[in-house]
Amino acid sequence: MDYFLTEDQLMIKDLAKRIAEERIKPVRAELDEKEEFPKEIIQEMAKSDMFGIFIPEEFGGLGGRCLDLVLAVEELSRICSGVAISFAATALGSFPIILFGSQKQKEKYLPYVASGKSLCAFALTEPDAGSDASGIKTTARMEGGEYILNGTKQWITNGAEADIYTVIALTNPSKGIRGASAFIVEKGTPGFVFGKKEKKMGIRASSTRELVFSNCRIPAENLISKEGMGFMVAMKTLDQSRPGIGAQAIGIAQGAMEEALEYSHQRVQFGQPISSFQAVQHMLADMATQIEAARALVYSVARYMDSGAKEISKESAMTKLFASDVAMQVTINAVQILGGYGYMRDYPVEKMMRDAKITQIYEGTNQIQRNVIALQMLKERAKGR
Amino acid sequence: MEIIVCIKQVPETGNIKINPQTNTLIREGVPSIINPMDMYAIEEGLRIKEKSSGRMTVITMGPPQADAALRESISLGADDAILISDKRFSGADTWATAYTLAQAIKKIGHYDLILCGKQAIDGDTAQVGPELAEMLGIPIATYVRKIEEIDNEHIRVHRMMEDGYDVIDTPMPALLTVVKEINIPRLPSLKGKMKARKAEITVWTADDLNGEPSFYGLQGSPTWVVKIFSPDPRPSGRILTGKTSEMVAELVKGLKETKII
Numbered sequence: 001m002d003y004f005l006t007e008d009q010l011m012i013k014d015l016a017k018r019i020a021e022e023r024i025k026p027v028r029a030e031l032d033e034k035e036e037f038p039k040e041i042i043q044e045m046a047k048s049d050m051f052g053i054f055i056p057e058e059f060g061g062l063g064g065r066c067l068d069l070v071l072a073v074e075e076l077s078r079i080c081s082g083v084a085i086s087f088a089a090t091a092l093g094s095f096p097i098i099l100f101g102s103q104k105q106k107e108k109y110l111p112y113v114a115s116g117k118s119l120c121a122f123a124l125t126e127p128d129a130g131s132d133a134s135g136i137k138t139t140a141r142m143e144g145g146e147y148i149l150n151g152t153k154q155w156i157t158n159g160a161e162a163d164i165y166t167v168i169a170l171t172n173p174s175k176g177i178r179g180a181s182a183f184i185v186e187k188g189t190p191g192f193v194f195g196k197k198e199k200k201m202g203i204r205a206s207s208t209r210e211l212v213f214s215n216c217r218i219p220a221e222n223l224i225s226k227e228g229m230g231f232m233v234a235m236k237t238l239d240q241s242r243p244g245i246g247a248q249a250i251g252i253a254q255g256a257m258e259e260a261l262e263y264s265h266q267r268v269q270f271g272q273p274i275s276s277f278q279a280v281q282h283m284l285a286d287m288a289t290q291i292e293a294a295r296a297l298v299y300s301v302a303r304y305m306d307s308g309a310k311e312i313s314k315e316s317a318m319t320k321l322f323a324s325d326v327a328m329q330v331t332i333n334a335v336q337i338l339g340g341y342g343y344m345r346d347y348p349v350e351k352m353m354r355d356a357k358i359t360q361i362y363e364g365t366n367q368i369q370r371n372v373i374a375l376q377m378l379k380e381r382a383k384g385r
Numbered sequence: 386m387e388i389i390v391c392i393k394q395v396p397e398t399g400n401i402k403i404n405p406q407t408n409t410l411i412r413e414g415v416p417s418i419i420n421p422m423d424m425y426a427i428e429e430g431l432r433i434k435e436k437s438s439g440r441m442t443v444i445t446m447g448p449p450q451a452d453a454a455l456r457e458s459i460s461l462g463a464d465d466a467i468l469i470s471d472k473r474f475s476g477a478d479t480w481a482t483a484y485t486l487a488q489a490i491k492k493i494g495h496y497d498l499i500l501c502g503k504q505a506i507d508g509d510t511a512q513v514g515p516e517l518a519e520m521l522g523i524p525i526a527t528y529v530r531k532i533e534e535i536d537n538e539h540i541r542v543h544r545m546m547e548d549g550y551d552v553i554d555t556p557m558p559a560l561l562t563v564v565k566e567i568n569i570p571r572l573p574s575l576k577g578k579m580k581a582r583k584a585e586i587t588v589w590t591a592d593d594l595n596g597e598p599s600f601y602g603l604q605g606s607p608t609w610v611v612k613i614f615s616p617d618p619r620p621s622g623r624i625l626t627g628k629t630s631e632m633v634a635e636l637v638k639g640l641k642e643t644k645i646i
């Protein structure tokens with residue numbers, strides 16, 4: 001379908017597609033098998049200015065916005081969402097600085113992100129704080145013009161690979177989540193080390209690590225926004241990034257559908273290609289319909305956000321919720337269409353099915369997305385809208 | 386270091402079709418690309434330029450559409466691009482092509498290194514590079530698969546041979562034709578693509594060059610293509626069935642009939 005993309009957007013989409021097909025596709029199975037972070041590919045993406053897409057022009061980026069990022073993530077995910085998420089998580093990690101950082105912080109960090117010299121990561125989750133961010137225990141105590149961080153962050157995408165971390169920690173534990181603040185922590189800061197490297201079901205090319213802070217001193221100027229604004233910064237960051245997960249999901253689903261369509265045409269049983277069976281055709285038709293619906297939703301919400309809309313939580317949550325459920329359904333059926341071959345690692349659809357699952361979990365589980373959507377609906381009702 | 390890369394725009398091979406009536410290439414609707422070998426020349430030029438903080442100019446002789454090939458070169462990192470285009474250049478064979486390129490390069494004036502692809506995938510002669518070097522009176526190394534050393538005075542390269550490789554030293558300026566083993570061409574960058582969209586492409590016609598007009602185009606081409614034809618499609622084979630002894634007898638008969646034995 002034609003989504004009336006601009007010339008720049010088509011250019012981003014085409015280049016992301018070329019990177020995916022020419023550079024990622026040949027190695028995706030190996031990266032998955034070896035759980036290897038795609039350093040070389042990330043460097044190539046950096047040279048192609050992909051990391052500049054979401055950075056404002058004045059800081060060396062291209063000044064693209066939500067839809068531009070969505071298009072890039074979708075094309076990369078169509079081939080390998082493990083690589084795509086390492087890219088998207090850099091956007092996620094940089095959003096607190098882009099949205100709430102001071103001019104000085106932006107000048108110091110964003111040019112490195114735009115050029116791809118530095119990857120970013122966003123660290124909210126802790127062992128006891130997943131869906132319930134108010135359970136975080138990491139603290140940031142002010143002492144002699146510095147903050148001292150203590151605590152452990154868990155399952156942080158780009159952990160150890162990123163140079164710039166945006167970290168949510170409590171500056172005033174007695175106030176609970178209202179006492180949380182957001183910080184920039186650079187890799188290599190004394191007292192900041194990396195813990196366990198997770199072994200995952202999918203997106204295995206991406207790095208998921210523990211971040212351990214023990215008396216890690218950072219300058220006071222690394223505080224993003226003001227003390228006590230950490231939870232707000234985190235929530236607005238996630239609002240901004242969720243369409244990216246939606247894009248990841250439609251990319252995975254699109255890739256799986258294409259594989260299934262192609263295979264159904266080649267595979268002969270009962271003397272005819274399996275694509276001639278109506279049961280198979282209907283699965284393909286449902287896949288295509290669901291994907292197009294998800295894409296239409298993700299693109300229109302991205303455009304809505306790019307129009308400068310302020311209240312975006314509900315719509316942003318919808319993109320992730322709907323597209324990730326579509327990705328799961330489509331990849332399960334893609335494996336079904338490939339039958340036993342689909343279950344084997346010789347074909348890419350089993351990886352796509354494993355990869356799809358995470359889109360229903362991270363950046364807020366789909367149950368939490370429904371909570372966000374319903375809460376907003378009730379708020380709007382109360383306001384009489 | 387000043388580098389000139391010669392590129393040719395060619396039809397994407399997977400799509401080449403011959404009109405069975407006229408026996409000519411059907412070019413309408415066939416997407417054009419930069420000759421794949423020339424992508425390696427561009428990449429090598431960019432690498433040298435980046436190391437020596439030099440400049441790289443890409444030139445092509447071709448129809449106005451070759452503008453697209455030059456813009457793509459700019460999106461990859463070329464500093465300048467020149468399109469050598471004129472009806473008077475059309476019908477050029479390799480000699481006339483090389484002559485025209487040589488006139489353009491003389492007009493550019495200063496250069497340290499000229500890079501060409503080993504050969505074009507459509508014309509396929511691999512003659513333009515050597516002819517060009519001859520006309521400019523500079524040394525050439527063909528089939529270069531590696532540049533070992535390079536400075537302003539000299540260059541040492543590895544030439545790919547069937548049974549190994551030659552190591553060649555030559556003074557600069559020089560011309561190299563490169564093979565695909567030399568590097569992995571980069572992808573364009575978004576900023577490069579934006580720059581390419583806005584770039585001014587210089588166009589030179591015969592009037593801008595100092596050459597002898599009768600040496601251009603069809604008139605200046607000593608090669609005449611008498612006939613172009615597609616080879617007859619290979620007839621499909623025959624599969625023999627039956628008893629082994631019968632099949633062998635049948636096979637021998639067939640081989641005798643076709644005078645193979």
Ligand SMILES: Cc1cc2nc3c(=O)[nH]c(=O)nc-3n(C[C@H](O)[C@H](O)[C@H](O)COP(=O)(O)OP(=O)(O)OC[C@H]3O[C@@H](n4cnc5c(N)ncnc54)[C@H](O)[C@@H]3O)c2cc1C
Nearest residue numbers: 122123124125130131155156157208361362363364365367
């Ligand atoms: C591969 C991977 C990468 C990640 N990357 C990052 C990262 O870069 N940065 C970061 O900060 N975090 C990251 N996370 C963490 C991720 O965001 C959390 O896993 C997610 O928010 C869910 O938290 P949890 O896993 O603790 O699940 P829990 O909160 O323990 O939830 C368990 C189940 O209970 C349900 N549930 C919980 N509360 C409710 C409720 N109120 N109503 C209904 N159902 C509920 C959930 O939906 C879920 O089904 C990552 C996680 C993974 C797996």
Ligand SMILES: Cc1cc2nc3c(=O)[nH]c(=O)nc-3n(C[C@H](O)[C@H](O)[C@H](O)COP(=O)(O)OP(=O)(O)OC[C@H]3O[C@@H](n4cnc5c(N)ncnc54)[C@H](O)[C@@H]3O)c2cc1C
Nearest residue numbers: 391446477478479482501502504505508509510511512513
């Ligand atoms: C279908 C067809 C019909 C033709 N008809 C005629 C004809 O009627 N009369 C005739 O005389 N010739 C004809 N030619 C020859 C045509 O002009 C040659 O293709 C051309 O001279 C270049 O030679 P080549 O393609 O073999 O390049 P090669 O010598 O194989 O190319 C080697 C390298 O030289 C450089 N190079 C080649 N061409 C150019 C260029 N135009 N601009 C910049 N750099 C270049 C590139 O770096 C390239 O990699 C025909 C060719 C074809 C394919």
